[in-house]
Amino acid sequence: MSAQFNEQFSTYTHQFAAAAARANRLALESAETIFGVQLKTFEKNVDATTAFFGELAEVRDLDSYKTLWPKGVQVAKDNTERLVAAGQEVFGLALKTGEAFGQLAKTQFEAATDNVQATVAKATKAAKAAK
Numbered sequence: 001m002s003a004q005f006n007e008q009f010s011t012y013t014h015q016f017a018a019a020a021a022r023a024n025r026l027a028l029e030s031a032e033t034i035f036g037v038q039l040k041t042f043e044k045n046v047d048a049t050t051a052f053f054g055e056l057a058e059v060r061d062l063d064s065y066k067t068l069w070p071k072g073v074q075v076a077k078d079n080t081e082r083l084v085a086a087g088q089e090v091f092g093l094a095l096k097t098g099e100a101f102g103q104l105a106k107t108q109f110e111a112a113t114d115n116v117q118a119t120v121a122k123a124t125k126a127a128k129a130a131k
Helices: 002-058 062-130
Strands: none
Touching: 002 062
8 A cells, every 4th residue: 555655656746846847947938038028129229229319419509409309209109119019028928828837737637637537446446346
C-alpha cells in the first residue's frame, strides 16, 4: 500500500513540476514579448521627441516657433497614439497568456480526473472480484 502511495505521489509530483515549468516558460515568454513591445514604443517616442527638440533648439525667431507649434502637437499626438496602440497590444498578449494558463490548468485537471477515475474503477473492480 505504501509503495503504491509513493508511486502515485511521485507521479503527481512529476506532473506538477512539468506543469509548473510550462507555466513558468509561458510567463517568461509573455513578459519578454510585452517588454519588447513597450521598449519599441518607448524608443520610437524618444526618437520623435528628440528630433523635434533638435529642431526647436535651432529656432531663433518668433515666426519659426509659430511654425513649429503644429509639428510639436503632431509629435505629441503620434506619441500618444503609439502608446495607446502598444497598450492595446499588451492587453491582447496578456489575454492570450491568460487563455494559455487556463488551457494548461484545464489539461492538468482533466489528467487528474482521468487518473482518479481509473483508480476508482480499478478499486471497484478489485472489490467486486474479492466478493
